[in-house]
Each structure stands twice: as C-alpha cells, then as structure tokens.
Amino acid sequence: MPLGIDKSDFLQEKNKKLERDLRTKDERIVALETENAMLYLKLAQMRSSLQCSREEVSGLQSQYDSETKFRQNVIESALKFKQELESIKRKLAALQRVAVDLPIQFQNDIKHANSVVQRHRHLFVSQTSSLSTMQEQLSQLQGSLQDITEQHAKEKKRRQELHNVLMELRGNIRVHCRVRPLMDFDCGGEDTKMLGSSGTKSEVVVHYMDDENVCVRTTKHNKVFEYERVYSPDESQEFVFDEVQPMMTSLLDGYNICIMAYGQTGSGKTHTMLGSHKNEDYHLRMEPHKDEGVIPRAARELFRLISEKPEGTISVEVSVVEIYNNDIRDLLSGDPSAKHDVITGADGSLSIPTLTSSPRTIELRKQLVQKKVDKIQDVMSFVQYGLRMRRESATMVHEHSSRSHLVVTLTVNSQAPNFLSKPATPSPAPDVPESFKHMLIQTQYYPGSLIPYAVRAALLANIALGTPVIMGRPSTAPAGGRDRRGRSLSLMTTASFESPPQSPIVPSTPAVIRTKLQLVDLAGSECVGMSGVTGVALREASNINKSLSALADVLGALAEHRPHVPYRNSRLTHFLQDSIGGDAKLLVLLCVAPAQRYITETTQCLGFGQRARQVQRGPTKRRLPSSAEKVGGFGKASFR
Ligand code: ADP
Ligand code: MG
Numbered sequence: 001m002p003l004g005i006d007k008s009d010f011l012q013e014k015n016k017k018l019e020r021d022l023r024t025k026d027e028r029i030v031a032l033e034t035e036n037a038m039l040y041l042k043l044a045q046m047r048s049s050l051q052c053s054r055e056e057v058s059g060l061q062s063q064y065d066s067e068t069k070f071r072q073n074v075i076e077s078a079l080k081f082k083q084e085l086e087s088i089k090r091k092l093a094a095l096q097r098v099a100v101d102l103p104i105q106f107q108n109d110i111k112h113a114n115s116v117v118q119r120h121r122h123l124f125v126s127q128t129s130s131l132s133t134m135q136e137q138l139s140q141l142q143g144s145l146q147d148i149t150e151q152h153a154k155e156k157k158r159r160q161e162l163h164n165v166l167m168e169l170r171g172n173i174r175v176h177c178r179v180r181p182l183m184d185f186d187c188g189g190e191d192t193k194m195l196g197s198s199g200t201k202s203e204v205v206v207h208y209m210d211d212e213n214v215c216v217r218t219t220k221h222n223k224v225f226e227y228e229r230v231y232s233p234d235e236s237q238e239f240v241f242d243e244v245q246p247m248m249t250s251l252l253d254g255y256n257i258c259i260m261a262y263g264q265t266g267s268g269k270t271h272t273m274l275g276s277h278k279n280e281d282y283h284l285r286m287e288p289h290k291d292e293g294v295i296p297r298a299a300r301e302l303f304r305l306i307s308e309k310p311e312g313t314i315s316v317e318v319s320v321v322e323i324y325n326n327d328i329r330d331l332l333s334g335d336p337s338a339k340h341d342v343i344t345g346a347d348g349s350l351s352i353p354t355l356t357s358s359p360r361t362i363e364l365r366k367q368l369v370q371k372k373v374d375k376i377q378d379v380m381s382f383v384q385y386g387l388r389m390r391r392e393s394a395t396m397v398h399e400h401s402s403r404s405h406l407v408v409t410l411t412v413n414s415q416a417p418n419f420l421s422k423p424a425t426p427s428p429a430p431d432v433p434e435s436f437k438h439m440l441i442q443t444q445y446y447p448g449s450l451i452p453y454a455v456r457a458a459l460l461a462n463i464a465l466g467t468p469v470i471m472g473r474p475s476t477a478p479a480g481g482r483d484r485r486g487r488s489l490s491l492m493t494t495a496s497f498e499s500p501p502q503s504p505i506v507p508s509t510p511a512v513i514r515t516k517l518q519l520v521d522l523a524g525s526e527c528v529g530m531s532g533v534t535g536v537a538l539r540e541a542s543n544i545n546k547s548l549s550a551l552a553d554v555l556g557a558l559a560e561h562r563p564h565v566p567y568r569n570s571r572l573t574h575f576l577q578d579s580i581g582g583d584a585k586l587l588v589l590l591c592v593a594p595a596q597r598y599i600t601e602t603t604q605c606l607g608f609g610q611r612a613r614q615v616q617r618g619p620t621k622r623r624l625p626s627s628a629e630k631v632g633g634f635g636k637a638s639f640r
Helices: 008-169 237-244 246-252 269-273 294-307 359-364 376-392 434-442 453-465 494-498 535-559 571-580 596-613 628-635
Strands: 174-179 206-210 213-217 222-226 229-231 257-262 314-324 327-330 371-373 405-415 512-521 585-592
Touching: 174 206, 174 237, 174 596, 206 229, 213 596, 222 596, 229 237, 237 246, 237 294, 246 257, 246 294, 246 405, 246 512, 246 585, 257 269, 257 294, 257 571, 257 596, 269 294, 269 512, 269 585, 294 314, 294 376, 294 405, 294 512, 314 376, 314 535, 314 571, 327 571, 371 376, 376 405, 405 571, 512 571, 535 571, 535 596, 585 596
Parallel strands: 174 229, 174 585, 257 512, 257 585
Antiparallel strands: 206 213, 213 222, 314 327, 314 371, 314 405, 405 512
8 A cells, every 4th residue: 555545544444344343243142142042941941841741741651550550450350240240140040049949948947937836835835834833832932931031030039038048057157267378488587498398487287178177287286177168378369259259148138247357467367358469449440450358359249239239229338447455446537546435325236436534525526437438449449548547647666557456347228128118107007918928927026036037038039139019017116126236127017917908008218227347357366475575565465365355255155145245345346246246247267377387376366266166146137127217317326
C-alpha cells in the first residue's frame, strides 16, 4: 500500500466488519446457547418420559406376573374343581344307589323302632307300679326315720340320765394320781448324766403300773396304791382333762364341783391345774395349747356346754383367791393385802367379807369380787391378773406360789326349767302329766331329802335339752328354803301335785340354780421340819400343815359319816365347804414326782389320797334352784 494513503477508513471499515462479525457470532452463540438449552430441556423431558415409561413397563411387568400367577391359580382351581366334580359325581351316583335302597331300609328301621317303643311301653307300665310301691316305702321310711329321731332324742335323754346315775354312783370323792416325768432338777446336786440311774437320789421309784395302780418300790418300800385313775408320766394334759371333762356336765346339771391338785412343791400341781407354758394368748386360738392345764380347759369346756343351751339362760362369774397363812386374799379386788373371813349365815350360806375387828364397821366390809365372764379369755385374763397380784403382793423371799393355796371359783347361774320356777302369786296346783305324778307320789320331798330319781332325770333332761317345760309348780311353803348344807332350794311337795288341776299356770319368776366349780392349786404338801425354821418360814409351814391336815380331817369326818364335819378348822376347808362336802363332787389330783429323793413326801401324798378315797358319801345330790329374788340380790349377797 502506498504511503500516504489514509488507512483509517479502511481500518474503521475493517473494524466495523469485524465488529459485525463479532456481533453475528455473538448472536450465533446466543442462538446456539438457546438451542442448546432447548435441547437440554428436551433431553430432560425425554429422560423423565423414559423414566415414566420404565416404571410403566415394570408396573405392566408385575401386573403381567400377577396375572400369570392368577391364571395359574385359576387353572389349578379349575383342575381341583374338576376333580371334585368328578368325585361328587361319583358320590351322587353312589347316593342314587343308596336312595334306591333307602325306603327299604326305612321300613326295616320303623319296624325295629316300633318294637322298641312297644318294649318301653311295657317297661314304663311296670316301673310306674314299682314307683308307687317305692313311694309307699319312702313314706314308711320317713315314718320310721321320725320314730328313730324320737327314739334318738329319748336315748339322748336316757344317756344323760345314765351319765348322772354313773356320776352319782361314783358319789364318793374321786382320787386320781399323776406321776410326772423325771426332770433335770431331780438330780439335785448330782451330775445330770446320772439322772435316773439306780442307786442315785434321782432313781425312779414311783412306777405307773396300769391306769388304776401305781407302785412305790425301793429297798424299804414296796407298795401298790390304787386310785380311780392313774396317769403315766407320758400322759398329756389333754388326756388328763378328758377324765375331768364329765364333771363339767355335772356342773351344769346342778352339782358343785371341786378339783384340787395335791402334792409337794415341784410335783406338777401348777402344771396340771394351769399348765406351765408361757402363754397368755388364750383369745388367739380356739384349739387349746397342748400344755394348757385343767383350769383353762375347764373354762373352755364350760363355755362350750353353755353354747349348746338356749342363749341367755346361763351366766358365769369368776373369783380368784389366795389362802396364805390361813388368810383369804382376794386377788381380783385390787387390794390383795385385805384379808377376808368365811362366815356361814343362818341359812347355811357362805359369805366372804373382809375381816374387821370392829362390829361398827360391818357395813364397810367388802365381799369377794366376782367378775362376770362369758368366754375363756375373760376367765384366763382374770386368772392371769390374779396371779400377777399374787406375785406382786408376795412378802417372802422364797417361792411364794408353793406357800399358798390358789382357788379359782367359777359360779354358774342356770335358769331352771319352768316347773321349778317360783310362781309370782300362790296358784292352785296345775296340770301334772300322769307319768310324773306316780314318781312324785312315792316320795315326800323335804329340804335335804333326795329328789326321786325319775324326777331328777326328767329335770336333768329338760335342763339338758333346754326345753321350756311347764309341769307342776313348787310348793309355796318350802320354796326358797335351804337344806342342812346351806344349798338354796325351791321345792315341790307331793301334796301340791296330788290336788286336782284347777286353773292355768300363772306366769312364774324364773328360778336359778347356782353351782360352783372350784379349782384349787394347793400349797406344797412337803413335810417341812419345824426344827431350825423360824420367822416367816415357820409361820408358813405351820399354816400349810394346819390347812392340809384340816383338809384330811374333813375328808376323814366325811368318810366316817360323822355328824360334825370340822370345815371351820381352817379357812381353806371352810372356803371350800360347799364343794368338798355334802352333795358336791370332789376330784383330788395327786401329783407325785418319780424320784427316790422325794420318797417320804410321795408316800405321804399317796397315803393322803388313799384315805380320801375311803370317803363314802352315798349318792350325791343335785343343786336345786334358789329363788329368783335371792339371785337378784347376789351383787350384795353372800358368796355361796
Ligand atoms: P408344783 O406346782 O407342784 O410346785 P410345777 O407344776 O411347778 O410343780 O412343776 C414343776 C416343774 O415340773 C415345772 O417345770 C413343770 O413344767 C414340770 N412338770 C410338772 N409336771 C409335768 C408333766 N406332767 N410333764 C412335763 N413337765 C412337768
Ligand atoms: Mg405350783
């Protein structure tokens, strides 16, 4: 290019062209990018539609699979149905064959059923006749059952009568002997390993022979003692009480009862009477603890017997007394140091007021506390309370309980049958069943005489059965009187029954029979040598000796039927007068230890028992009811 040519236009032109190219290219780029973007978009759309198609394909595939499966199932079911259809066809063919035979079969069956019905009709006719025979037999049986029930009631009455006859035939004092087992303390100072060995002081010399004989065998002695009952060392408390139990029935039948344990200290008196278990939970168990003694068991049995009687006809009171140094201390009074006296009233009743020197303070005298009780735990809690008072009031250094007599008294007030009730106003003689008249006519009935046995039996049966009987009436003259032994009586005379019936019976005041059960744990009967003994111990020993020999004297006087029985020689015998003499039933439980070291005391005790057994008092007598008025005034009245 020649110099001086203006190149700027060219360059500008060139530049513009380039710029146009560039713009074109840019536009092209933009167009391509737009196109590219469109393509991307399209690609994405294609991809998503491809995905949808894939999913559709897989859905169609699974649908195809399931339909294929379904088809297969349908084919299988069709096959099965075909088979079933075939078998149904076969069965139908068989049924068709049976259907052809069925009418014939039916005819045969109907024939058979007819013959069965025929047979049963005959059977029914014959059974109907035997049913009526059985109904007749049943009514006969019901009749004889009633007869038997009546007979049973009669037999029950008779058993009751026989029981009382038996008890009356055993009218003398009963003496039982209990040999206790050998105990560790029987060794004394000797080695316990030698317990019971021959030649030692603990050698067993008292042997149970049989249930009536006990034998003492040493080099010096060889003697057999016989009693109504002998208990071996193995015999349980329950077993001992089984023998005592009938006396509880007698108590409710109107007899005073005394059960006393006699023996030296350590011979088992307290074990026998109270039990030596440490328990005060009489209310927790209905079944007796195996170690319970006569007192809790007697209370239990008494309330059991009462529960069989009509409610509210019998009430019971308890008193707990200690006789120490010939003084009576009331252990329920709260003041056991106060001493009581025993006073026999003009009518023979006993009262136990506190002792006083001044006649002016006579009104201030307090009677023995009697607590009303209606279950065993009441009785036992008063006994336990009494025992605590006894321990607390003890003044001696040595064992107090063996130095005093403990007497638990249960007084039973039983409502008598109506025919023994005292009429509210004197009334003419009522109807007396013929069967009773002949019994009554035989015996004129006076205070102290025996009630004719049959009348007593009727009376007992009525008390036992709790039957309100209206027959006869007590004569007004002797009613409420007392016999020579101080028992309270409501009486009948034959005269009153012999007069002809005149008018209906007027309502009567219920008469009450009061009986006493005295349970005695005597002081130790050991022969305490007086030499060398002084002070309290001497006084105690002499008082125990006196009271136990007074007891022996009383039993001796009863044995010889002496007109005078020296009950008043000691407060023990005076206090127990009602329940050891006269018409009462006394059980002496001799307690003996088997060891050689006690031989002197043992033979003395067994000898005492043998002498007591000689007591023959003839038939015992039931208590008759005291009048209601007397019982009503009992709170203040004497202890009878
Ligand atoms: P006591 O009252 O006559 O002084 P205990 O009744 O206290 O005598 O008896 C003395 C000991 O002998 C007590 O430990 C008591 O448990 C025991 N004992 C007495 N008799 C028997 C018996 N039959 N069986 C078992 N132990 C007895
Ligand atoms: Mg004792």
